[in-house]
Amino acid sequence: MSNKVIYAIYNDDDILMDAVKKTRAAHHHIEEVFTPFPVHGLDKAMGLAPTRLAICAFIYGLCGLSFGTWMMNFIMIQDWPQDIGGKPSFSYIDNMPAFVPIMFEETVFFAAHLMVITFYMRSRLWPFKEAENPDVRTTDDHFLMEVAVNNNEEELISFFEGTGAVEVKVIDKH
Amino acid sequence: MYTFSSKLKTFSFVLMAVGLLGIGYGFWTAPKDIQEVEALLAADSHGGHGEAKHEAAAPAHDSETTHEVASAEHAKVATDKHDVKEDSEHKEHLEHVFHQLSNKPWAALYVACIFFMLLSMGTLVFYAIQQVAQAGWSPVLFRVMQGITSYLPVGSVIFFIFLVLCGLHFNHLFIWLDPEVVAHDKIIANKAGYLNFPFWIVRAVIFLLGWNAYRYFSRKNCLAQDESDDNSFYKKNFNISAMFLVFFIVTESIMSWDWIMSIDPHWSSTLFGWYVFASFFVSGITTIAMVTVYLKSRGYLENVNTSHIHDLAKFMFGISVFWTYLWFSQFMLIWYANIPEEITYFITRIQVYNLPFFGAVVMNFLFPILILINTDFKRITWILVMAGVSILLGHYIDFFNMIMPGTVGGSWFIGISEIASVLFFLGLFIFVVFSALTKVPLLPKRNPYIEESKHFHY
Numbered sequence: 001m002s003n004k005v006i007y008a009i010y011n012d013d014d015i016l017m018d019a020v021k022k023t024r025a026a027h028h029h030i031e032e033v034f035t036p037f038p039v040h041g042l043d044k045a046m047g048l049a050p051t052r053l054a055i056c057a058f059i060y061g062l063c064g065l066s067f068g069t070w071m072m073n074f075i076m077i078q079d080w081p082q083d084i085g086g087k088p089s090f091s092y093i094d095n096m097p098a099f100v101p102i103m104f105e106e107t108v109f110f111a112a113h114l115m116v117i118t119f120y121m122r123s124r125l126w127p128f129k130e131a132e133n134p135d136v137r138t139t140d141d142h143f144l145m146e147v148a149v150n151n152n153e154e155e156l157i158s159f160f161e162g163t164g165a166v167e168v169k170v171i172d173k174h
Numbered sequence: 175m176y177t178f179s180s181k182l183k184t185f186s187f188v189l190m191a192v193g194l195l196g197i198g199y200g201f202w203t204a205p206k207d208i209q210e211v212e213a214l215l216a217a218d219s220h221g222g223h224g225e226a227k228h229e230a231a232a233p234a235h236d237s238e239t240t241h242e243v244a245s246a247e248h249a250k251v252a253t254d255k256h257d258v259k260e261d262s263e264h265k266e267h268l269e270h271v272f273h274q275l276s277n278k279p280w281a282a283l284y285v286a287c288i289f290f291m292l293l294s295m296g297t298l299v300f301y302a303i304q305q306v307a308q309a310g311w312s313p314v315l316f317r318v319m320q321g322i323t324s325y326l327p328v329g330s331v332i333f334f335i336f337l338v339l340c341g342l343h344f345n346h347l348f349i350w351l352d353p354e355v356v357a358h359d360k361i362i363a364n365k366a367g368y369l370n371f372p373f374w375i376v377r378a379v380i381f382l383l384g385w386n387a388y389r390y391f392s393r394k395n396c397l398a399q400d401e402s403d404d405n406s407f408y409k410k411n412f413n414i415s416a417m418f419l420v421f422f423i424v425t426e427s428i429m430s431w432d433w434i435m436s437i438d439p440h441w442s443s444t445l446f447g448w449y450v451f452a453s454f455f456v457s458g459i460t461t462i463a464m465v466t467v468y469l470k471s472r473g474y475l476e477n478v479n480t481s482h483i484h485d486l487a488k489f490m491f492g493i494s495v496f497w498t499y500l501w502f503s504q505f506m507l508i509w510y511a512n513i514p515e516e517i518t519y520f521i522t523r524i525q526v527y528n529l530p531f532f533g534a535v536v537m538n539f540l541f542p543i544l545i546l547i548n549t550d551f552k553r554i555t556w557i558l559v560m561a562g563v564s565i566l567l568g569h570y571i572d573f574f575n576m577i578m579p580g581t582v583g584g585s586w587f588i589g590i591s592e593i594a595s596v597l598f599f600l601g602l603f604i605f606v607v608f609s610a611l612t613k614v615p616l617l618p619k620r621n622p623y624i625e626e627s628k629h630f631h632y
Binding site: 054058086097098100 | 502505506509510512547549
């Protein structure tokens with residue numbers, strides 16, 4: 001079975017936004033949209049679910065805070081509670097103010113780095129990854145909408161020509 | 175145009191009346207002389223409570239009592255007899271507690287008075303920053319901010335009268351105003367070039383006049399801009415706002431030394447000015463949010479949407495964290511180095527004011543950071559109100575922590591005097607602010623950024 005898709009190419013983000021709204025209204029399934037820069041409101045127009053990256057970051061931050069607390073408690077209070085310059089090492093809370101800078105930095109460190117790594121994994125980004133742009137112009141000044149074709153090729157082509165596309169291509173995707 | 179709902183007006187009058195009664199009660203029940211204190215302590219000491227309190231109060235008051243302790247030492251050397259020494263110590267203690275208890279209603283009034291005045295100051299600073307930053311989101315809120323800052327002249331007058339009363343020795347809040355104390359205290363005597371009544375009161379006049387002048391002209395220009403056909407008044411406001419911010423940051427720092435830090439004249443901290451600023455700045459922003467949410471719920475701010483509320487909530491969140499940063503920086507630096515002349519400030523607060531001292535951190539940091547971190551929550555009115563109430567109460571406690579240990583020490587209690595003072599100033603604040611809001615339309619007409627602000631969307 002052939003796996004055909006339409007590439008509708010636009011050269012203006014306003015026209016693209018209109019086209020996305022029209023396509024959604026006509027119930028054609030948008031596979032993907034490629035843009036050279038973030039288009040404000042595109043995710044809403046496409047109906048994408050909101051990201052949960054911030055929730056991840058919050059949880060990672062809590063992990064970092066726990067790690068910092070555990071580490072300082074084990075090293076400074078449990079393992080070898082020395083008297084260093086008269087700092088009270090009898091219990092964690094006694095010496096807590098001295099550990100706060102570390103706990104804070106661990107929280108930020110974990111939240112930031114683990115969130116970035118999560119982002120890379122979810123977006124499937126890594127060094128030597130093969131680039132996926134369907135048309136090289138989409139990284140410069142063109143916008144591309146990819147829509148699946150289900151035996152309605154003629155109808156789709158005329159539909160996208162009506163939405164202000166500068167170019168409509170039918171591609172056989174493998 | 176806003177109309178002051180009669181219910182709210184009645185409510186503010188009730189608050190003021192109840193507050194006045196409570197304040198009067200506080201002054202009425204404060205002990206008049208040493209004998210009354212003796213009777214009070216005797217009644218208190220059944221079951222050994224009195225002794226425990228005495229122990230707790232002793233370290234609290236070293237700044238106030240240094241000279242007293244010194245004279246007690248003298249007494250010790252002069253007379254070797256135990257009963258004489260004990261007797262004189264008992265007398266010292268009574269005098270000490272008497273000063274604390276007679277300070278209590280004054281200190282309660284002072285905390286509430288300075289808190290509400292600085293709260294409207296925080297709003298004024300936020301307003302000036304919005305003008306200078308040419309913020310595109312906030313012009314629809316300018317009239318709300320101007321309404322809140324209309325409390326500033328009223329609050330300044332009351333506050334200034336209070337300072338003059340301190341100078342006339344009606345109370346003992348600022349011990350360096352007492353020539354008896356200064357004569358026996360070399361540390362304070364060395365600061366007399368700065369801490370003397372004429373210079374202090376002149377500084378207060380300059381600061382209060384400067385701030386009120388900015389508020390007056392800024393509002394006037396904003397109203398004139400509505401009727402004008404060019405942007406000259408807007409530009410004027412931009413210029414005076416920038417000049418005000420420079421004036422403010424200098425005077426704010428000095429103000430914090432004069433009106434708050436000098437209560438503990440043996441102690442100093444270099445970031446104190448910023449710390450006080452963060453405290454009333456976040457209170458001011460929270461008040462803007464609260465008043466905005468109230469007016470919106472009554473249907474008066476049609477151009478304010480959830481994005482505006484969201485932005486205010488972000489500021490509340492961010493500045494709360496900033497306050498905590500300064501709170502912790504001040505505390506940790508002094509705790510870490512543990513230099514005796516600095517650490518007493520925190521020893522008093524941790525030993526005698528444990529719950530308010532750490533409770534303020536919970537209310538001003540832990541609670542807001544946990545509930546305002548969520549983007550959706552920042553748009554939900556009841557969550558925002560909850561966070562706002564916590565922040566405002568928390569910063570009242572913060573001012574309480576700054577002022578009470580140096581004035582009433584171990585005799586602190588959040589009782590009728592304290593609550594009544596807050597209620598009185600709250601009632602006055604509501605009355606003045608909402609009366610001012612009825613005077614002018616709630617939407618500036620031709621601010622250059624008003625269209626952007628109306629369509630602000632985040």
